[in-house]
Amino acid sequence: SNTNYTCPHHLYSVQIFSEDPLVIYIHEFITAVEASHLQKVSEGQLESSRIADQTGKQQLATTRTSKSTSLESDPVVQCIENRALAFQGYDIPRTHLEPLQAVQYGIGENYRPHTDWFEAASQTTSEFGGNRMSSFFVYVAAEDITGGGTQFPLLDAPKDERWCGVVNCDAAWDEGVTFRPVPRNAVFWKNLKGGKGDRRTLHAGLPVTSGSKLGMNIWTRERPLDAKYRSD
Protein backbone atom coordinates (compact mmCIF):
# COMPACT_ATOMS: atom_id res chain seq x y z
CA SER A 1 0.00 0.00 0.00
CA ASN A 2 1.12 3.53 -0.72
CA THR A 3 4.08 2.29 -2.74
CA ASN A 4 2.88 4.66 -5.45
CA TYR A 5 2.28 7.57 -3.13
CA THR A 6 2.45 10.91 -4.92
CA CYS A 7 3.90 13.40 -2.49
CA PRO A 8 1.68 16.49 -2.58
CA HIS A 9 2.96 20.02 -2.50
CA HIS A 10 2.77 21.02 1.13
CA LEU A 11 -0.48 22.49 2.41
CA TYR A 12 0.68 23.76 5.76
CA SER A 13 0.54 27.29 7.09
CA VAL A 14 2.87 28.58 9.76
CA GLN A 15 2.99 31.04 12.61
CA ILE A 16 6.03 32.14 14.54
CA PHE A 17 5.32 31.38 18.17
CA SER A 18 8.65 32.54 19.57
CA GLU A 19 11.69 34.08 17.91
CA ASP A 20 14.12 33.17 20.68
CA PRO A 21 14.18 30.29 21.12
CA LEU A 22 12.79 29.77 17.64
CA VAL A 23 9.43 27.98 17.92
CA ILE A 24 7.14 27.77 14.90
CA TYR A 25 3.61 26.45 14.99
CA ILE A 26 2.62 24.52 11.84
CA HIS A 27 -1.00 24.00 10.85
CA GLU A 28 -1.76 20.86 8.81
CA PHE A 29 1.80 19.72 8.51
CA ILE A 30 0.67 16.26 7.38
CA THR A 31 -2.35 15.25 5.32
CA ALA A 32 -5.17 12.95 6.44
CA VAL A 33 -3.86 10.23 4.10
CA GLU A 34 -0.39 10.54 5.62
CA ALA A 35 -1.79 10.47 9.16
CA SER A 36 -3.70 7.25 8.56
CA HIS A 37 -0.68 5.69 6.86
CA LEU A 38 1.49 6.54 9.88
CA GLN A 39 -1.15 5.05 12.17
CA LYS A 40 -1.21 1.88 10.13
CA VAL A 41 2.56 1.35 9.91
CA SER A 42 3.21 2.11 13.58
CA GLU A 43 0.42 -0.16 14.86
CA GLY A 44 1.72 -3.49 16.04
CA GLN A 45 5.26 -2.14 16.05
CA LEU A 46 5.00 0.04 19.16
CA GLU A 47 7.08 -0.93 22.18
CA SER A 48 7.62 0.67 25.57
CA SER A 49 9.59 3.87 24.99
CA ARG A 50 13.21 4.05 26.09
CA ILE A 51 15.48 6.96 26.78
CA ALA A 52 19.26 7.13 26.77
CA ASP A 53 20.94 7.00 30.19
CA GLN A 54 24.20 8.77 31.07
CA THR A 55 26.28 6.00 29.52
CA GLY A 56 24.25 6.09 26.32
CA LYS A 57 22.32 2.86 26.89
CA GLN A 58 18.65 2.87 25.93
CA GLN A 59 16.66 2.17 29.09
CA LEU A 60 13.05 1.94 30.19
CA ALA A 61 12.22 4.87 32.44
CA THR A 62 9.32 5.97 34.59
CA THR A 63 9.78 9.46 33.13
CA ARG A 64 8.60 8.27 29.71
CA THR A 65 5.68 5.85 29.82
CA SER A 66 4.58 5.98 26.17
CA LYS A 67 5.09 3.34 23.48
CA SER A 68 7.20 4.20 20.45
CA THR A 69 8.81 2.87 17.31
CA SER A 70 11.07 4.12 14.56
CA LEU A 71 9.49 4.17 11.16
CA GLU A 72 10.98 2.48 8.15
CA SER A 73 11.51 4.58 5.11
CA ASP A 74 8.65 4.31 2.60
CA PRO A 75 7.26 6.81 0.08
CA VAL A 76 4.98 8.50 2.64
CA VAL A 77 7.73 8.70 5.25
CA GLN A 78 10.13 10.08 2.63
CA CYS A 79 7.57 12.66 1.57
CA ILE A 80 7.27 13.89 5.17
CA GLU A 81 11.06 13.86 5.56
CA ASN A 82 11.44 15.95 2.40
CA ARG A 83 8.85 18.39 3.72
CA ALA A 84 10.73 18.70 7.01
CA LEU A 85 14.03 19.26 5.18
CA ALA A 86 12.52 21.87 2.85
CA PHE A 87 10.98 23.62 5.86
CA GLN A 88 14.46 23.92 7.34
CA GLY A 89 15.80 25.61 4.24
CA TYR A 90 17.13 22.79 2.01
CA ASP A 91 20.75 23.11 3.13
CA ILE A 92 20.56 20.32 5.67
CA PRO A 93 20.90 16.98 3.87
CA ARG A 94 18.72 13.97 4.57
CA THR A 95 21.67 12.22 6.23
CA HIS A 96 21.15 14.51 9.25
CA LEU A 97 17.71 13.04 9.97
CA GLU A 98 17.11 10.38 12.58
CA PRO A 99 14.55 7.77 11.59
CA LEU A 100 11.10 9.25 12.22
CA GLN A 101 9.75 8.11 15.58
CA ALA A 102 6.07 7.43 16.29
CA VAL A 103 4.96 7.79 19.91
CA GLN A 104 1.68 6.48 21.29
CA TYR A 105 0.18 7.49 24.65
CA GLY A 106 -2.72 5.75 26.37
CA ILE A 107 -4.55 7.03 29.43
CA GLY A 108 -2.15 8.19 32.16
CA GLU A 109 0.91 7.95 29.95
CA ASN A 110 3.25 10.90 29.66
CA TYR A 111 6.78 12.13 29.07
CA ARG A 112 8.14 14.14 31.98
CA PRO A 113 9.97 17.46 31.34
CA HIS A 114 13.08 16.90 29.26
CA THR A 115 15.06 18.45 26.46
CA ASP A 116 15.49 16.75 23.11
CA TRP A 117 19.15 17.83 23.05
CA PHE A 118 21.56 15.71 25.03
CA GLU A 119 23.88 16.55 27.86
CA ALA A 120 25.66 13.18 27.76
CA ALA A 121 28.66 13.15 25.42
CA SER A 122 27.90 9.51 24.63
CA GLN A 123 24.73 10.66 22.82
CA THR A 124 26.37 13.34 20.71
CA THR A 125 29.32 11.46 19.23
CA SER A 126 30.12 11.84 15.54
CA GLU A 127 28.39 8.54 14.71
CA PHE A 128 25.17 10.12 16.05
CA GLY A 129 25.88 13.32 14.11
CA GLY A 130 26.41 15.44 17.19
CA ASN A 131 23.44 16.89 19.03
CA ARG A 132 19.81 17.32 17.97
CA MET A 133 19.64 20.76 16.42
CA SER A 134 15.89 20.83 15.85
CA SER A 135 12.68 18.99 16.66
CA PHE A 136 9.31 18.70 15.02
CA PHE A 137 6.63 17.16 17.20
CA VAL A 138 3.71 16.19 14.97
CA TYR A 139 0.29 15.30 16.34
CA VAL A 140 -0.67 12.42 14.09
CA ALA A 141 -3.93 11.38 15.69
CA ALA A 142 -5.80 12.20 18.88
CA GLU A 143 -9.02 10.33 19.51
CA ASP A 144 -11.54 11.67 22.06
CA ILE A 145 -8.62 13.15 23.89
CA THR A 146 -8.34 15.21 27.03
CA GLY A 147 -4.89 16.09 28.32
CA GLY A 148 -1.90 15.06 26.24
CA GLY A 149 -0.69 18.55 25.40
CA THR A 150 2.95 19.47 24.92
CA GLN A 151 3.99 21.84 27.68
CA PHE A 152 6.99 24.20 27.51
CA PRO A 153 7.15 25.42 31.11
CA LEU A 154 9.87 28.03 30.44
CA LEU A 155 8.17 29.74 27.48
CA ASP A 156 5.59 32.48 27.89
CA ALA A 157 2.00 31.72 26.97
CA PRO A 158 0.76 33.88 24.09
CA LYS A 159 -1.32 36.93 24.87
CA ASP A 160 -3.61 36.95 21.86
CA GLU A 161 -6.64 34.72 22.33
CA ARG A 162 -6.53 33.60 18.69
CA TRP A 163 -3.86 31.16 19.87
CA CYS A 164 -6.48 29.43 22.02
CA GLY A 165 -7.42 27.22 19.06
CA VAL A 166 -4.16 25.34 19.48
CA VAL A 167 -2.91 26.42 22.90
CA ASN A 168 -4.49 25.58 26.24
CA CYS A 169 -5.56 29.04 27.40
CA ASP A 170 -6.97 27.68 30.69
CA ALA A 171 -3.52 26.84 32.03
CA ALA A 172 -2.01 29.05 34.74
CA TRP A 173 0.40 31.74 33.58
CA ASP A 174 3.33 30.24 35.48
CA GLU A 175 2.91 26.91 33.70
CA GLY A 176 4.34 28.30 30.47
CA VAL A 177 2.63 27.30 27.25
CA THR A 178 0.84 24.06 26.44
CA PHE A 179 0.10 23.15 22.82
CA ARG A 180 -2.98 20.98 22.52
CA PRO A 181 -2.78 17.78 20.49
CA VAL A 182 -4.54 18.98 17.34
CA PRO A 183 -4.31 16.20 14.75
CA ARG A 184 -2.01 16.85 11.74
CA ASN A 185 -0.53 20.01 13.25
CA ALA A 186 3.05 20.25 14.49
CA VAL A 187 5.38 22.31 16.64
CA PHE A 188 8.90 22.98 15.37
CA TRP A 189 11.73 24.35 17.49
CA LYS A 190 15.49 24.86 17.52
CA ASN A 191 17.16 23.00 20.37
CA LEU A 192 20.57 24.62 20.15
CA LYS A 193 21.70 28.17 20.49
CA GLY A 194 25.26 28.89 19.39
CA GLY A 195 25.85 25.14 19.18
CA LYS A 196 24.81 24.60 22.82
CA GLY A 197 21.66 23.08 24.25
CA ASP A 198 19.03 25.73 25.00
CA ARG A 199 17.39 25.02 28.38
CA ARG A 200 14.36 27.09 27.46
CA THR A 201 13.31 24.27 25.12
CA LEU A 202 12.45 22.10 28.14
CA HIS A 203 9.12 20.43 27.44
CA ALA A 204 6.84 17.61 28.53
CA GLY A 205 4.18 15.40 26.99
CA LEU A 206 1.42 15.83 29.57
CA PRO A 207 -0.55 12.78 30.70
CA VAL A 208 -3.43 11.77 28.49
CA THR A 209 -6.48 11.84 30.77
CA SER A 210 -8.92 10.27 28.31
CA GLY A 211 -8.64 8.90 24.80
CA SER A 212 -5.29 8.35 23.14
CA LYS A 213 -2.64 10.23 21.24
CA LEU A 214 -0.27 9.26 18.45
CA GLY A 215 2.58 11.69 17.85
CA MET A 216 5.73 11.70 15.77
CA ASN A 217 9.20 13.11 16.33
CA ILE A 218 11.36 14.39 13.48
CA TRP A 219 14.83 15.08 14.82
CA THR A 220 17.65 16.69 12.85
CA ARG A 221 21.25 16.29 13.98
CA GLU A 222 24.01 18.86 13.54
CA ARG A 223 25.89 16.54 11.20
CA PRO A 224 25.24 13.31 9.27
CA LEU A 225 24.49 10.19 11.29
CA ASP A 226 26.32 6.95 10.50
CA ALA A 227 24.32 4.89 8.03
CA LYS A 228 23.59 2.30 10.73
CA TYR A 229 21.56 4.91 12.67
CA ARG A 230 19.59 6.09 9.66
CA SER A 231 16.58 4.69 7.83
CA ASP A 232 17.42 5.88 4.30
Ligand SMILES: O=C(O)CCC(=O)C(=O)O
Ligand atom coordinates in the same frame (compact mmCIF):
# COMPACT_ATOMS: atom_id res chain seq x y z
O1 LIG B 1 4.14 13.95 23.61
C1 LIG B 1 4.48 15.12 23.49
O2 LIG B 1 3.64 16.04 23.47
C2 LIG B 1 5.93 15.46 23.43
C3 LIG B 1 6.80 14.25 23.21
C4 LIG B 1 8.26 14.57 23.27
O3 LIG B 1 8.65 15.61 23.70
C5 LIG B 1 9.27 13.59 22.80
O4 LIG B 1 8.91 12.47 22.39
O5 LIG B 1 10.47 13.94 22.83
Ligand SMILES: [Fe+2]
Ligand atom coordinates in the same frame (compact mmCIF):
# COMPACT_ATOMS: atom_id res chain seq x y z
FE1 LIG C 1 10.72 15.85 23.50
